[in-house]
Each structure stands twice: as C-alpha cells, then as structure tokens.
Amino acid sequence: MKKKKILALATCALMAAGSLGSCGGGDKKGGGEGHMYGAALASNPQSLDPQFANDPSSATVIKNMYxxxxxxxxxxxxxxxxxxxxxxxxxxxxxxxxxxxxxxxxxxxxxxxxxxxxxxxxxxxxxxxxxxxxxxxxxxxxxxxxxxxxxxxxxxxxxxxxxxxxxxxxxxxxxxxxxxxxxxxxxxxxxxxxxxxxxxxxxxxxxxxxxxxxxxxxxxSNGPFYVRQWFYDPYGSNNILYMRRNDKNLHEGYEVLPTFVSFSVLDSEAEVKQAFKDDETECFSTMKVGGYNPKKYNITGQKAMTLGMIFNPEDRLYSNAALRKAVALAVDREALDEELDSDLKAAYGIIPPAVDIAGRSYRELASDKQFDVYDPQQAAELVEQAKAELKVSSIDSVKIIVDSGTVDSRYLHILSQSWQDSLGIYIGIEDLTSKEFRQRIESGDYSIALYPVKGDFNSGLAVLDKFTEVGCLKNAAGGVDSSEAVMKCSTVNELVNGYASAEREILQQFGFVPLFYKTSYLVAKDDNEDILYDPFTGSVDYRIAKNYS
CATH class of the missing domain: 3.90.76.10 (Dipeptide-binding Protein; Domain 1)
Known part of the structure; x- marks a missing residue:
C-alpha cells in the first residue's frame, strides 16, 4: 500500500510540473492564475469532517474543499x-x-x-x-x-x-x-x-x-478543490495532501484561480517555517513575525487574540478579590500603548479588533475605552484592604507565567515596574514553552498567568464562549454566562450592545484582566496576492490566490 502511495505521489508531481509548464505561472501583466501552490501543514489533519474538526490543519483543507x-x-x-x-x-x-x-x-x-x-x-x-x-x-x-x-x-x-x-x-x-x-x-x-x-x-x-x-x-468535495491524495505515515517522510481544482464548481462570481494546492504534511510550526526558508512553501502563519522584512515579503496581520491575566483561585494571595482588583485598577493602558510596537495593542476589553460585525470591526462599533478602570488611588487602598483580609503586612512576590511561543513578554516588565512603584507589589515574569505553559495551567501550578483568548471562528460569541467552556476562564468569569442573551439579540445594534454588556459583566469580576490585543500573521512570498488567512480557525484559503512568479 505504501509503495502504491509513493508511486502516486511521483505521478502527481509529474502532472503538476506539466501543468505548470503549460500554464506559464503568469506575470503582472496576466491574472496570476493557474499556479500550483506549494503549501505546508504543521500537523496531519485530524479529520476533514466540517461538523467535527477544529484544528488549524484540518481547517485549512476543509476551507479549500467545501x-x-x-x-x-x-x-x-x-x-x-x-x-x-x-x-x-x-x-x-x-x-x-x-x-x-x-x-x-x-x-x-x-x-x-x-x-x-x-x-x-x-x-x-x-x-x-x-x-x-x-x-x-x-x-x-x-x-x-x-x-x-x-x-x-x-x-x-x-x-x-x-x-x-x-x-x-x-x-x-x-x-x-x-x-x-x-x-x-x-x-x-x-x-x-x-x-x-x-x-x-x-x-x-x-x-x-x-x-x-x-x-x-x-x-x-463541493468547493473549490478536491483531495486527490492524502498520505500520512507518522514514522515516515514524504507525507502529503494534494488537492486539484474542482472545475465543476466554477461559475460567475465564484472564481477558483490556482490549479493545484500541494501540502507537505509536517510535524510542527518550526518545520513549516523551515520549509518556507527552503522555498518549499509559499506562505505560513505565525504569531511572531520578527526577522521577515516587509519589503521582501507580503505580510498581513489581524489582532484576533486577547491576552489577559488570570489568577489561580487556589492561590494563597491572589484568591483575594480586593488584591486582584487592585492589580487591575493599577494598569495604565494609555501609557502602555505608547510603548508597544505594531504586534500588540493595549486591551481594555475582551473581544479583539479582528472580530467583525456586518463587515466592520466590532471594536470600531463599541470602543473598548468604555471599560477603562484605571484608578491608582483606589488600587492602593485595595492593597491595604487585601493585606487586612489576608492578615499579612506585605504582599509576597509572585511571577506571571507567559507562553513565550505566543508573545514577547518584554512589555510586561513595564507593568511590573508600575505595580512595584504604585502598589509596592512585585510581580515578575516567567517565560515558558507552549507545552510547559499548558502543563502549568492544567496542573494549577501558577499564581497569575497571561492567558490567550481567541474564538473558534470570527464571532464575538465564540470569544465569549471560552469563558463558559475553558476551566480557568470559567473561574475567571465567576460563572457569568451571557451566551443566550447575546444569541437573542435581533439587530446589529442590539448585538453590539449585547456584546459590550457581556464583556462588562465578565470584567467586573476582575478574574480576567485584559492587557494586550495580539496580532496573528500570514507571511507570503512577494509574488503572491490574495492568499486569505483566518486567524481564528487558522485556515489558509487559496481560492482566489494569485501568483506572478
């Protein structure tokens, strides 16, 4: 069976090469269509069942297939x-x-x-x-x-x-x-x-x-491409998922420009980045874009993730509501925003700017400045209240655990210094790998964590749903569940107000303290246009992609 698959892979490669020769790849004078896209997946798709799969590799293939x-x-x-x-x-x-x-x-x-x-x-x-x-x-x-x-x-x-x-x-x-x-x-x-x-x-x-x-x-398939071959051996190499254009579904208003999409199925995001450097793939998605010159690559990004502090409800100190609220009220986001680069934006709310309603950013329709609670004087008073309730003379130092694969923690040092100056509290930073971060959250081995919140798809509902489905966020929200109320909003105006009300209700628990909106990126070779990236599902859509190589 394996020998048959590898033979088929060689046949596909020959067919693709022949098709590329006949199409010519196009140039800026042409339409850029007819290309075979070399692509890569960071893991083998779990399933191509749209009603079930939700990992990024599956989402990419499903998006191009249905x-x-x-x-x-x-x-x-x-x-x-x-x-x-x-x-x-x-x-x-x-x-x-x-x-x-x-x-x-x-x-x-x-x-x-x-x-x-x-x-x-x-x-x-x-x-x-x-x-x-x-x-x-x-x-x-x-x-x-x-x-x-x-x-x-x-x-x-x-x-x-x-x-x-x-x-x-x-x-x-x-x-x-x-x-x-x-x-x-x-x-x-x-x-x-x-x-x-x-x-x-x-x-x-x-x-x-x-x-x-x-x-x-x-x-x-009922979409732009169909799966011609999918071969994966967890102990081998040359793993591929090969798609061809479904010419039966071309019609006015629904163009499918590439002829093929050939995915290498790899084992990690690091391998995908290496494949990009080796010219084996024409784009990749990433949380960090450092080292890629925007003059040499097409780099697009959307702020689809909110990073906020969560507190361990079992922690000796930060289980105290007054102390959590003090830390939240001492965050000067306006001053913080002046120090941030384009990767981050100071976050006052929960729903990130990439969430749209009727084609407009929700954050344009409902400014998150309405949630600004900065009040250093009250914060200092709350620290004293917390000390009395905890029966301590000072607040011991702790560290915020951070997933270093998601965000550069250097900007947290600005906040760390401000907490020390205004509240007399030292909160340090501990950078972890993504795996270590998940393990610490699951085991409860943390006092404070900088936790990423992102919806399963582009919807405020999907973002808020995390506060009813994810254990540590459910604790942070204090049992608040606004999903049904939001679902019952019948107009766009009601929906905008419903989301804002739901955000406010969660934020008032002071169990989740938003700090940053984080950008997710798609990096593509400079001869590509209109490769569409969905930072929520992680899917890359090649349907209208153009290549002028």
Whole structure:
C-alpha cells in the first residue's frame, strides 16, 4: 500500500510540473492564475469532517474543499455563496434560502482526475438538512453545536429528548431550504459562514462506514478543490495532501484561480517555517513575525487574540478579590500603548479588533475605552484592604507565567515596574514553552498567568464562549454566562450592545484582566496576492490566490 502511495505521489508531481509548464505561472501583466501552490501543514489533519474538526490543519483543507450557503468575502462582508438569494420573515425567525443549481459534489471514483458526469451530482437542500441534523445530534459530540442553539428544538435535541428530525431545518424542495429559529438572532447569517454549516451528503456519509473525513476515499468535495491524495505515515517522510481544482464548481462570481494546492504534511510550526526558508512553501502563519522584512515579503496581520491575566483561585494571595482588583485598577493602558510596537495593542476589553460585525470591526462599533478602570488611588487602598483580609503586612512576590511561543513578554516588565512603584507589589515574569505553559495551567501550578483568548471562528460569541467552556476562564468569569442573551439579540445594534454588556459583566469580576490585543500573521512570498488567512480557525484559503512568479 505504501509503495502504491509513493508511486502516486511521483505521478502527481509529474502532472503538476506539466501543468505548470503549460500554464506559464503568469506575470503582472496576466491574472496570476493557474499556479500550483506549494503549501505546508504543521500537523496531519485530524479529520476533514466540517461538523467535527477544529484544528488549524484540518481547517485549512476543509476551507479549500467545501463551500456553504454564505461566505465572508475578503473584506469581511457576508455574501451569498451556494445560496442564490434568501429571505427573512418579518419576525426574524424564519430564513428561506434558494440554492444555486450549479454547485456540485464531486468524488473521483476512478482516480483519473477527470470530472465524469457520473462522478458528480448537485448539492441539494437535503444535504444541508442532513449536515445540521448531524451537527445537533448529541451522539455526534460536535464542538460547534452550542453555537446553533437558536435553531428550533435544538436544545431538546441536544438533551436527547427530541429526535434530530424535529430540528427547525427543512428542505422545501431540492433547491429551497428553510431554517426556523426559536428567537431572532442577528448572528445567524454569520454562523452560516462557518465550516460547521457546510453541507454533508447522507448517502456518501453512510457509504464511508464510520470513516467520513478520515482518508482520501472518505471525503467528497463541493468547493473549490478536491483531495486527490492524502498520505500520512507518522514514522515516515514524504507525507502529503494534494488537492486539484474542482472545475465543476466554477461559475460567475465564484472564481477558483490556482490549479493545484500541494501540502507537505509536517510535524510542527518550526518545520513549516523551515520549509518556507527552503522555498518549499509559499506562505505560513505565525504569531511572531520578527526577522521577515516587509519589503521582501507580503505580510498581513489581524489582532484576533486577547491576552489577559488570570489568577489561580487556589492561590494563597491572589484568591483575594480586593488584591486582584487592585492589580487591575493599577494598569495604565494609555501609557502602555505608547510603548508597544505594531504586534500588540493595549486591551481594555475582551473581544479583539479582528472580530467583525456586518463587515466592520466590532471594536470600531463599541470602543473598548468604555471599560477603562484605571484608578491608582483606589488600587492602593485595595492593597491595604487585601493585606487586612489576608492578615499579612506585605504582599509576597509572585511571577506571571507567559507562553513565550505566543508573545514577547518584554512589555510586561513595564507593568511590573508600575505595580512595584504604585502598589509596592512585585510581580515578575516567567517565560515558558507552549507545552510547559499548558502543563502549568492544567496542573494549577501558577499564581497569575497571561492567558490567550481567541474564538473558534470570527464571532464575538465564540470569544465569549471560552469563558463558559475553558476551566480557568470559567473561574475567571465567576460563572457569568451571557451566551443566550447575546444569541437573542435581533439587530446589529442590539448585538453590539449585547456584546459590550457581556464583556462588562465578565470584567467586573476582575478574574480576567485584559492587557494586550495580539496580532496573528500570514507571511507570503512577494509574488503572491490574495492568499486569505483566518486567524481564528487558522485556515489558509487559496481560492482566489494569485501568483506572478
């Protein structure tokens, strides 16, 4: 079997080389299309099942393999994709979508890279119905089901008291699908752009006999590319995932410019960076961009992560509410912001600037300055109160643990000095590897940690959800859960106000103290344009990518 796979790999490489020669790669005078993108994944995809997978490698392949009713364009606006149009009822509870009739499933049954008529068939409303029933089925254990609790009967289905076929998702005919919600939800269209809302064909799913999404013969594409070959040997090399353009799904308004995307499946982000240096991949995503000259590379970045202090609830000192609040009130973010480089921005709120609503940054719609609590005088008074409550004459020094793979901790020294000057408290910094950081958090071996918060997709709901799902953040939020209230916001204005209210409620617990908004980057060779990076899912989208080499 392995010999057959490696032979197929050599065949693919020859085919790709031949295609590149005929396409010519394009130049600035052309459109930049027809390229084979050399790419790399930092790990083997866990699954190519959109209703289940949530690791960055899986997300990248899924993004290039499937498409849904709606999508976000490169400007962040929500637009129709496989839906030709849609209608919303006057009460905001019923969404009716008319499907395009030129979106097709393709499965290359005979492995000849030719799209034969018998190998493709239309994506219908039933495929979306089946996908959503899977998504909400409690036996599925989808990590995304909680985001769709606005759908009629979804809670009862998740609890196991209702059957999946009672879900408020119905095929009115082959090309018309209707969603019925329990209440109006301004986030619903945005949710439909996420991979969890991609279609799934029931007949093909059943034919995989429990292996759906786990190998190259148990996946079927309805998007820009299809998986031609997926080979991974954890003890070997030459691991690849090779995709070709799905020419059946080219139509007006939905271009697919590259002809191939060839992924090397590697074992770490460090190996991906090395592959980039060795010219084996044309882009990579990273949390740190030092050493890459923006004059030589196309570097794009979005502030999609919030870094904030969390406190161990079992800590002898920082379990004290007055002490936590004192540390929070002593942070002068305005002064801090003047010292930061472009990688970081002082954070007053929880939801980072990259989260958008209706194509605009949420932080533009709701300034986080409304959460500014800087008050050094009250902070000093609270320290004295904490000493009395703790029955101590001074506050012993502690260290903030920091994941050095995520952020450069040097700016924390500014805060450390200010706490010492204004409060008489010494809080040092301990840099750890990502693995060490996770282990210390899980074991509870810390007093304070600089903890990263990022949503599973581009939504304030996904960010806030971390404070109900992640143990240390749940403690930090003091049990506050605003998810349902936010979901019930029926207009954009209500949604903006709902998010701000939810942020305020969490921040008032003083268990999470936001300090920085952190940039995530995509670094690409300078002859590339429009490679789209989603810093929330970690996916890299090559659909409209152009190369002028």
């Amino acid at each position: 498409s849904g009713l709606m999508m976000k364009d490169k400007n962040g606006s929500i637009v129709c994709c496989n839906a030709s149009d849609y209608d919303v009822s006057s009460d905001g509870c019923v969404y009716t979508f008319n499907l395009r009739e030129d979106n097709f499933w393709f499965f290359d049954e005979n492995d000849d890279d030719i799209i034969d008529e018998e190998e493709c068939f239309p994506v219908t409303a039933d495929d979306y119905v089946f996908a959503f029933r899977r998504l909400l089925d409690p036996k599925m254990h989808s990590p995304f089901s909680r985001y769709f609790m606005c759908l009629k009967n979804s809670k009862r289905i998740a609890e196991g008291s209702y059957r999946a076929d009672s879900l408020g998702v119905e095929a009115l005919d082959s090309y018309t699908i209707q969603f019925t919600l329990d209440y109006p939800c301004a986030e619903f269209l945005g949710l439909l752009t996420s991979p969890a809302a991609f279609p799934c064909n029931e007949e093909f799913f059943n034919s995989t006999k429990g292996r759906y999404g786990l190998d190259d013969r148990s996946v079927m």
